Every structure is written in structure tokens, then in C-alpha cells.
Amino acid sequence: MTAGGSDSGTITTHVIAKDTFNRSVSSGFGTADLGGIYTNPNPANSGTYVSAGKAIIGGLQPGKSFGAWLPGASAKDELSQIDLTLPTIDSQKSGLYVALETRHQSDGRAYRGKIYIDANGKAALNISRTATGSTETGLGDAALPFAVRSGETLTVQTQVVGTNPTRVSVRAFPAGTTAPAWQLGVSDASTAQVTAAGSVGEWGHMSTAGTSRPFALSAFQAWELGTAPVTTPPTSSAAPSTSAATSSAAPSTSATKTTAPSTTKASSTAPSTTSPAPTSTPPVTPPSSGSVGSVAVGAAQYAVPSGAVFVSPSGSDSAAGSQSAPLRTVQAAVNKAAAGGTVVVRAGTYHETVSITKANLTVQAYPGEAVWFDGSSVVSGWTKSGSSWVHSGWTNEFDHSASFTTGKNDASFIDPAYPLAAWPDQTFVNGTELDQVSKANAAGTFAVDYSANTLTLGSDPAGKEVRSSDLAKAFLVTGNGVTLQGFGVRRYGTPVPMMGAILLYGGSDTARNLVVSDNASQSLSLMKANNKVDHLSISDSGMTGIHGNEADNTLISNTYITGSNREHFKRSPTCGGIKITRSVGITIVNNSTVDNNSTGIWLDESVRNFTIANNTSTGNTKGMTLELSDTGIVANNKVVGGEYGILIMDTGNVRVFNNSVKAATSREIAFIQDARRQAASGAVGRDPRMPVPDPSCPWLLRNITLANNVLDTTGTYQLMVQDQQTNIPADKMNLSINGNLFTARSGNSAMPVAWGQSDNRTMTMYPVVSDFDSAKGMKNLQTAASSAAKKASVSSIDASAVPLPADVAKVIGVPTGTKKIGTFN
Template sequence: MHDASPLPRRSAVRLRTALGVATVLAVALSGALVPTSDAQAASTTAGSDASSRSVAKGWGSADKGGAWTTWSSPAAGFSVGGGLSKITGLAPGASATAVLKGVTAGHGEVRVTTVLPKGPTTLYQGWELRRQADGSAYRGRVELGRTGKVVLAISKVRGGKETNLGRFALPSDVTAGSTVSLAFRAVGTAPVTLQARAWVKGSAVPGWQLTAKDSAGDRITPAGTVGLWQYAAGSNAAAVSTAFDDLVVVSNPQESALTPAPSDVPSPAPDPAPAPAPAPAPVPAPAPVPAPAPVPTPAPAPATGAGQGSAAVGSASYPVPTGALFVSPAGNDAASGTQAAPFRTLAGAVARAASGSTIVLRAGTYNDSVVVPFNKKVTIQSYPKEAVWLDGTVPVTSWTRAGSGWSTPWSFFPSSDMDGALDNPRFVSPSFPSAAKPDQVFLDGVQLTQVTTSQLAPGTFAADAASGRILVGSDPSGRDLRISNKKQAIWVMSAGSTVRGLGVRGYATPYADRGAIRFGNVDATAENLVIQDNAMIGINLENNGGTLSHLTVERSGLLGVGTNASYDLELTDSVIRQNNWQRFKEAPVSGGVKITRSRGVTVSNNDISRNYSSGLWLDESVYDSRIIGNTVVDNEWTGIQLELSSKAVVADNTVTGGKAGIQLMNTNGVRVYNNSIGGVSQYGLKITQDERRQATAPTGQDRRRPIPDATTTWVTGDITVANNAFGSGGLYQVLVFDSKTGRSADSMGILVTGNAFNKRVTTAQATLLGWGAADNKTITRLDSVAAIAARKPSWRNVETGSVLGLGSMLSLLASSVGIAASLPADIAALVGQPGTARKIGAF
């Protein structure tokens, strides 16, 4: 919830949540990173496993390190054979672990080889070091996405919550089906230094691609066991299998990280230790081994969904009207603006344009920033079939070696102020303290992680405003290094203006400036825009009648799309993913899309996935919304959330992964029809009430409406849950509960009928329906369809015969249409189905 328009801010730590997928971990660490007391300890093999045995069930015992303890939910197959340790049949939404409890390491590395599954599959996998009895651990992770791209990441697990500490987009040769080697290490205690790298087996070993230092109060300092964790996304169409080999765990790894590990054969009696040599005089730290140049992110092709996402930059073809003004990188702002004599900058063209003009940009990259004034309605578009980028970065080639990194003079340091406080802790997580700093540096197209000058390491940068310089920890020699030097691409203050057919990237937008693209007036149109790697919000809309369509918005620091006070908003046919790149707190604002204080909202046919917080969040007095036909997959927090709002249709969406699928908080008048929900860790559909009320709250009301407003009371009730399919996963498939004001679920006017639930075989599976009492604490668990019917005899629902992911429920859904509720005429029209249609789950 946020009192103003949703504001994003860009975090200094450029990283993405990646749960390690098919992983190969080899952690060896530089001796310089080992505390002095440990540096003299001999490097030893604490555990190893060549997978040379045959075991039909489980993994048996490693060559060194004792027996493996394995677990999965729902059940997957563990076996060893053919020189591989295998996990087979990991269902969508399922997780698995394997722990080598006989190995204990403090300063340690793990090395392993994995064959990544072939796509399209989303799989997260992490090898764990310093694993504690309560599940706390550091993870070296590999994430395999449905497109085949692979990301390397480091995270910390504490108290059941995973905090990402760094990420690196692996080169394109590491892809689905590859055999990958990965190294991951954890050394030291104050701070804990973590490093990881991954490469195709048999290719040259790269330098450390990812370094993170954990100095937080909850860092993990004790020695612990070694383990494997793996999760298959709920969106997968089928179960997946993985295999591992060549595991080596090294205690007290030394600087020569990937030399052969100590032998597992009994060691001979050690030779007498030589007399210690005098300590050498300190020498400058050697230049880090450069990581292989990451492949720059290409302009995305149209998304795989039905017409979702922007046309690829350079493929849009809008007609050029007579009298259009032209802009070209080879132009001159003193020119006339004709096709033969174009302007040089977009700002120059806007300055000369009359209201009603169309401005056409020719192919090229423009390091530009422009404000379109109130009195100029304009259309800004690319020339047909020409690639146009508005780029907030400039190349920097002059670097001087400085300590452990490289330095260049710099003068642009945008503010980290958020709502009147620098690095405001209301927004900024202690785990990502640089999130609010808009500074951005890109090496070969990949964002570097922002750190302080004392934390500089390969893959990071520091903004030293006091000394007027930028420092980088990776050698920039011969590489494309760019730094953001602009705050905002376009701020449109006029009514009825359009921006289309462009790419916008690399802007260091402070919180006060909202978005890289910002619309402040009515009837704005944005279409076929690729918006990537901007520091705060990708695109922000602040008035009525906005149309946002065919957008691709990725890796925004705080939020992909933000809208406030936007009556009659339409957000359609877009791809919005991997936003909250800087890992701001989940609240008051972060994630894929946030819409506040708006009426008549339509959000349809979008792919809102893999955002590092909520996917789609409607909050603070949104009235009359239609959330139709969206794909919402693997967002970290909630897939679709309606909070402090009223009157909505949520229909024909596929919502999988994350903590909660759909969440309705202090919201009434909602019809939840024909959604497919599964693979969550907590709640499929969560319906709750707390103490907030529209008539008395200090903030959150739509300021254009009266207080109190009978149309948005913030009192949960009048909710229909019909024809939804609930796949396996989580704690509750549906929960209805008032935690603060003593309203029982029976009093809320909730109808739950025509749904297909997942059978609760044991207490490890999700309760079908949690039904809250009037005491703010008691929840009755209705663990079967029969139990639900006993309480509400008019409700008709079905359940599976066993624990099944969504992809395995098709036969049940087809055979159970007789219990499906009739589609209301308006919902049938919204989802494009005849009124006679009967189905359970998304169409």
C-alpha cells in the first residue's frame, strides 16, 4: 500500500532472484579472503561422491562423507546408476532436498556437475553450505528459465525466507540441456564472503562471476552440513528430472581454486611442516580474472503468449504522416526537421513541434531526456522497421587502476531520497541497502551490483560521490562498460499523447521522478515499447484514460508498471517480468504492476511473471476492475492481490508459484471464476480482513471520492469462488479469515462452489478450505470435499484422488464439468466464451 503514485527506485545491487537450477557448484576461494587464523589450515576433502554405485531408492552413501538423507514433496524418485545421482519425476510445484550430514564445513567449497533438463522448463536448484539444523544455509543457485536462459545466483536462507545476495546472467552457451560445472564457496565470518561461477563442462574455467559479502546481523557464521535443494516451478507442464556427478566438498579451500581436490585415499603421514617463511611485503591485489563477457541482452522477440509483449525493437511499422518531424543521430537541432534535414535530438524536435505533431525517430541510439509540455499533444514513434533506443547510459573508456578495482571521474550521482528520507528503511531492505540508489553500471550489457567502496569485487561497482568517481571491480579493458547519466527518458505532461515502437533502457530514475517513461495527463497511449534495466519504475501513469498495450517491461529496479488515479485504465497484451530487480521490501510498493486509487480498470492477456515481489497488485480504493486471462507465474510474493478495493472480476487466469496465488484483503464484491492456481508455498486463494476501514483510515482513500465512500468500504465480503482448479502445494488451498475485527467467515458472504481441489492425503498437503471463526484466531480446517459439503450443503466441489499438480488434473477437470457453476453473462463475455460454457480451471 502506498499513499502516492507507485514509486520505484533502483537498487545498487543489480541482482535477480534465481533459485539455483541444474547446478554445478565448485567453490574455491582466494586465500586473501580467508581469515588469517584459517589461512594456514590445510585444504582437505571433506566429502566426495563419484556416483559409481547402483542404488534403486535413495542415494545411499557418498564415497566420503557418509549417507545421503533425501526428501521430496510430493514424492520424487532418488536413485544412483550409470555414474549419476538422479532425481526423477519432480512434479510441478514440488521440491526436493538431499543432505550429506556426515560433512561439516565452515570455510568451504562445493563442486559438482549437473546436466540441465531440456526446456521449456523452469527449475531452481541450489547447493547449500553452512546448512544448520533449522534449515538456514547459504545457497549457490542456478536458475533455468523456460526460454533456456540460465542465471547464477547466491542467496541466504533464514527463518524460512530466502534473501538473494547477487546474480549473474550466464553466457548463452550455458542453456537448457547443457552439462554444467558450478563452483560455490563460503568463507570468513565478518563478513561472510560468498563466490560462485558456472561454465559448460570441458570449457575454460572462468574467473569468479559472482561475489557477495554478508555482514548482516543474521549472517550464518557456524560451520554446517552440505546439501542440495531443488524446486520445479508450478507452471511446468510435466515433471522434470535432473542428474549429478563429480561432487567434491573441500574444507579450507586455498587460492588455487580448481586444482585437483585432495585424494580420497588414506593420507600418508604428513611431512614435517617447514619453518614458516617471513611474511612477504604486501603487494597490490592482482587484477581479478575477468569473467567471460556476458552476451548483451538482445531486444526481445514478441512473447510466446497470445500476442503478448512488444514487437521486437526495429520491427514496428507505423505509418508516417505528411508533415511529420524527423530525428536522426546524424541530424542537427538547428535543422528544419524534415526527412532530408532531421533534428539531432528528441528534445530538439519537441521544442520545435506544434501540438498535434508526429515525431519520427530514425534508427540509432539516443542518449536523450525530454519533457513534453502541457500544451503539446504529440505522437513519438520509430521510423518503420528501424531500431530506435532511448538509452540513459554512455560508454566510458578512460579507467585508472585504483586499489582492487578501476576508477573513472564522474559527476552524476542521483539522489536516493524516498519520501523524504535517504535510503528510506520503509522501502529498503537491510539485505539490499543500496536499492534506493539509482546509479547504474553495465558491463557487456549486464548490470553490475552496487556496493560500497570497501566491498568492491569482480562483478560490482561503487559510486563515490565524495571523490567524484565511479569504481568497478572487474577489469574494463577491451569491454563495453556503460554508466547511466540520465534520470528519465520521457515525461509527457500533455493530454492525448502517444509513445510507440521504441526501446527505453538504462535510465537512473530517482524515486521522485517515478518512471523512465512518465505520463502525467489524460488519454495517454503507450504501445510496442521495450523498457529494460531502469532504476525505479519502468513506466508510470498518473491520470485517466491510459492505454498501455504490447509492452515488454523487464528488470526495473522497483516496479515494472505503476499507475495511480487512473480511471478507465487498460493494461493489455504485455510482458512484465523480473521487476523489483533491486529487491526492495515487498511493501509498501514493489514488483510487477501496482495500480492504486483507480476505477474501471482492465488488466487482460498479460504475462506478469518472475517478479521479485508481487506480480499484480491493486491497492487503495481500486473499484470495478477486470483481471482477465493473464499468466502469472513464479512471482516471489503474491501472484494477484486486491487490497482495500471493491467490485472485481478475476477470471481465466493461470496463477502458479510464489507464496500466494490470489489474495483478497479488505476487499468486497469479487467474483473469482475459472482460474488455475497451484504450486504455491502458502495459499492458493487467501481472503482476509484486518482493522483498516475506508471511513477512518489516515490514508489510502481515492481523493476524488467522498469519505466515507459506500462503494469502497474496505470490508471483506460478497465473494464468489467458482470453477477454479487448485493444484498441489501450500498450506491452504482457500483460506477465509479475519485476524483483527472478529468477523467470522460465515458472516462474510463467501460462496465456494464448482471448484476442483487437491486431495489432502497427509498433513504435509494443503488444507482444502480454512474457515475462520469470530475470535480472530481459530481456523477450522475442512480437509475434504465431504467436510466442506457438511458445512455448506449447497456447495458442489470435487477433489483429486491423490496429490496432483495442475498439469496432472486434466482428466478430473474434464470429467467434473457437471458440478461447474454457470458463467454469469458478463464474465462469459469477458473471457470470450458462450454463456453455456462449463469448465473448471482457466479456459
């Protein structure tokens, strides 16, 4: 994407912060969806609080300021945006300044891109630099080219790039409209410029002549930017899939697939770009592990060991593979490297499939250089035909089996509304993916005809870069102990049976600091034990972000996943942000799954001994699902949105502690049993390595502790427990439900507890939680309906919490016996 118009050139992007403000915080800003906890000094001085999708600044007095920064979201080159809902504006001076801060240092130094609201709808933009303490230096001003109105919502964007000079740009425009060119830009070449990476956040000030009036902030997001290298010949100007140029940051969805014909071609060709001439290896250290998601492509800093084999687009596969005589393809370097060796890849775009069979091999980007593995090629030579444009001689064909078995189509995979979901063909115009249809006669669509060898567009490609996927896989790893780190993987047309654009099949493998985007089915697949997945950014996977099967003792941590199931497979049983099956000892901690067209985190088909802790799930179709599994901990997760917040189905021996569940459309937390059993003849979902039936995982809803959780008022039920087919009443499931806070709504429009009886249909409703407690011998809390009473009741709730057992406390990271209701910041 091109972020920032004429000031920026071609930019690769990586989301480092996102906040929908879908939470209730009585003072300050609390914890962002992505980016961690806000540093928010003296929030009471400005009357700041968070409610219903907005951060409200209700009491900023004349001459006073507020600030809220995310130390966990740090960048040097960065683009940020926020929606500002304006206060009342009249003929008196409003005097309100609101800014996005970038490169914010611990001593107060930063850049501010501001909007200033004056009288009678007049507004201006301003850029400034702050110094240690409270000194602020103005760098530029410009009148906003339109009037603003009371209560109007504007999107404000600020960008900072480069050093010596540092370029700072700002713009503001009505929310929901297309971003204009930058309206104000300055270059700071002074000795006081802020050159180090720093946190992002918001700042505001009311002038001494102003009047205190409430205003609101919403939809905050920030991206780390990395300028793509200049290459010869030029390649794709399209970078990763996250779009930062408008106020809408929702993941793209590729919808309307329909029909065509069949089989797979694999190819491995030379890389398509050149890299800078080799230089001496700088002293470097691995990137820090602070925030969720990968470092930007080009920002990884992994040390180059002695004896490494080098690759460069300017190299030759007949060369020695040294730094001064690099090889040309990564596959040639992998073939040349010894087991336990390292392949170092210089800057450029590599169009190939890499197979790794050797043990303990590492493939990594050269320190500070942008390396992409790209499964697409540029397509040119278009002829207009009616309302379409046709490229002849397109001979690439992919397997399009709608199942995990080549040649088999399973109806449960395909939504009839999207019949081409399993076709891995992908076409991108200027970086935007088109929708595959049977006949491309509408803008934004494309079609392939395998028999006629044609590729057809519904939009005129003149003057645009068209790329189509022609490789099925980026990495096939069968060697044990392989490490992939510090680069990007994008636009591979991976058929469903091939499992993943990156397939780790060796065991004890590591994927670290990878940006993985726009792949046709599953982006990363784990098929053996003892893997580590750490600090990945995965976006716009056609089906699933991370898939695992028989991936025992695997750790998935610090990873950001968004836009999964872009191709609209059936959401059940096929896809997820993270979906793990038939595995033992799975640990999923400190990840963020956001806006996936699927369940955020899903354990299914005999997963045992699992930990799901300290994660954030926002805007997914379901937050978290545990299905046909057994024995685990679900603790300190934040779940917002979805039909179900946390769904536990045919699963037992789970302790669900200190989660926050909000804004579910149906059930905040649901425990459901259906007819499936391990012992049933022909049962699908057993772990084939275990006996039949498996006594460790009988697929029974039983022995569940629900403690110290906070349940919001949305959905039909805050807690529902029901056997829907086998006549087991909730009273017989051995459930412990204590120390939870049920948030009341005026009129009790959300039912707190629905408790299943033995006829598979009837549920006893408890609109008052104390009635449920009395009937079942439990002890929970319910807030009062009025806001004043609610605040009073919440202030002392922790005394009623269940003390944390040692293993739960350990995964949360607090002392054993801690008493708290809700999540730990």
C-alpha cells in the same frame, strides 16, 4: 548481449516464448507460460503429457514422430533452447532425434536443429530443412564432442538468422554449464530456404531401429533476435537485459546496495550514434497484436504520415526536420512538431530526456529501424587503486529519497539487507549490471562517492565497455493523448520520487510496442486517466514494472513483465510487476508477469471496478493481490508459484471465476481481513478524490464469489478465510464457494479449507471438501488421491461448474452460461 558467438554479431533480444511446464496435462502439452497454446497433433501417438515441470514423451514408437509448436510465438530471427533429459542408453541403438524447430510454417516448412542419441552414449548434431508434407533435407552433421549418459539433462539451443543465405546453428551441452561456441552451423542459400517468420517449438522422432523409451523436455524458452545497427562512432554492445546465451534465463537481480551521499542533476545531450541515410518511406502497416510482449526493437512497422518531423543522429537541430534534412534530437523535433503531429525517429541511440507538453503528439521509430533511448554514457579513464579501479571526475548525482516524496525517507521502502536500493546509480560492464556497494573491492560491484566525484569498480575494466546511468528520465509526458510506440528505453537512473523512466501524466496516453529494460526504479508510471498500455516488454526494473495512481479507465494488455524489484526494495508495500493504486475502472488482461521479485499483479489502496482476466503469473513472490479495494472480476488467470497464489485482503464484491492456481508455498487462495477501515482516523490509502469514508470502498472482506477454480495441492491451505483482527467470522462475510476443484494429494498434506471463526485466531479445518460443503451449504469437488481415480474424476467435472454470468463470460471471451471448471485455453 552477444547471442550466438561468431555467427551472430551484436544481437538485441525479446522473449517470445517461455514454458516451465508447471502444470498437469494428461495428453499433449497444453498452454505455455508465454506463447499460447501448443499445436500438438496426435499427442496420444507419442504418449505425451505434462507433469511436475516436465513434458514427458512416454511412448514414442519406432518410426513415429511428435511435434509441439507455438503459433502465438513467431519470429524470423530467433534463438530457442530446451532441456532434454535423456532416456536409457545401452549398447542397442537408441535412435532418438530431438529438435528445436524454427520458422515453422503452417504448411510444415521449417528448420530443425537436432541432437541424435545413438548407442553407448554416442550423440551427434544435425541441421535440416523440412518442405511441405514430410520431405526433409539434411544440411549438416557434426559429432557431439562429449559422450552422454542415461538420464543426463542437456541444454539444446538452435539459432536461425538472416536470409539469402539463412544461417542455422545448433549446440548441446550439460544443463547448468556455460554455453560453448556453436558446434554446428550451416548457411542455406537454396531457393527452398524458409525466409518468413514462423512459430517455434519442439519435434522428435524415433528411428525404425530404435527402442521406445521415455524421455523428458523442460525449461523451454525462445527469443526473437534483431541485429543492432552498425553505428559510427561505436556505442554500447550491450542490448536489452534478457540473456539467451546460457541455459539459465532467470532475470538478473541487483542486490547489495549499501551507502553514499545526495542530489539530482538532469541533462539532455545529443544522440550518440548515426543512422542510415534517409530513404523513401515504404508502405507499412502497424504490427499485429497476436502475442504477449513487444515486437523486437527494430521490427515495428508504423506508417509515416505526411508532414512528420524527422530525427536522425546525423541530423542538425537547425535543420528543417524533413526526411532529407532531419533534426538531431528528439526534443528539438517535439518542440517543432504541431499538436497532433508525428515525430519519426531514425535508427540510433538517443541519450536525452524528452518532455512532451503538446496534445495528441506521436513519437515513433522509423519503420523497421532500431531506436533506443539510453540513459547511460560510456565511462573511460580508469586508474588502479589497490584492488579497485577508479574513474575521477564523475559529477553525476541522483536524488535517492526512499519514498515518493523528494527529501523524505520511509523505512517501509527499504530492506535493511539492501540499504542502497533507492540509490538510482547504475553501472554496466559489457551489458551486465554491477551491484552498488559502499566500497567496491569485489568483482561485480561498483561504488559512487558524490563528495569525491569518483566512480569505483571492483573488476578490471580493461578491454570492456563500462556504461553508467547519468540521466534520470526518458519521457515526461504532460500533453493529453500522446502516443509512444515502436522503440526501446533502457538504463535510466530514475529516482523513486520521479515515478517512472517513462511518466505518462497527460491522460488518454498510449504506450505501444516498447521494450523497456534496466531502469533504476519504476519503468512506466501512469498518473492520469484513460491510458492504453499494449504489447510492452518490461524487464529488470529496479522497483516496479508498471505503476499507476489515479489512472482511471486504464487498459493494460498483452504485456510481458519480468525481473521487477531487481534492487530489492521491501516487497510490501512498495513494488510489483504491475501495481495500481487509487484508481477506478482498471482493466488488466492478457498479460504475463514472470519471475518478478514482487507480486505479479497488485491492486492496492482503493481501486474500484476492476477486471483482471486471461493473465499468466509465474514465479512471482505473490501471484495476484487485491488489497483495500472493491468490486471487480478475477477470471481465467493462470497463477503458478509464490507465497500466495491469489490474495484478497480487506476487499469486497469480487467474483473469482475459472482460475488455475498451482505451486503456492503458503496459500493457494486466501481471503484475509485486518483492522484497517476507510472510516478510521488517519487511515492511509484513501483515494483523495472520494468522500471520507468512501461508501464504495469500505475495505471490508465481503460478498465474494469463488467459482470454477482449480486449486493445486501445494501450500499449507488451498483456501483460507480469516478475519485476523476484527472478530468477523467467515460465516458472516457472505461468501459463495461453489464449483471449485480441490486437487487431492495422497495423505492430504495440503489442507483444502481453513475457515475462520470470530476470535481472530481459530480456524476450522476441513481436510475433506465434502465435509466443508455439507457444513456450509456449498458444492465443490475434490479429486481422488490416486492418479487413476484422479483422471476418472476430472473427466466429467464441468457438469458441476457454475454457469458463467454474462459479464464474466464476456471478459473471458466465451458464451454466457458456459459451464467449465478451470481455465479456458
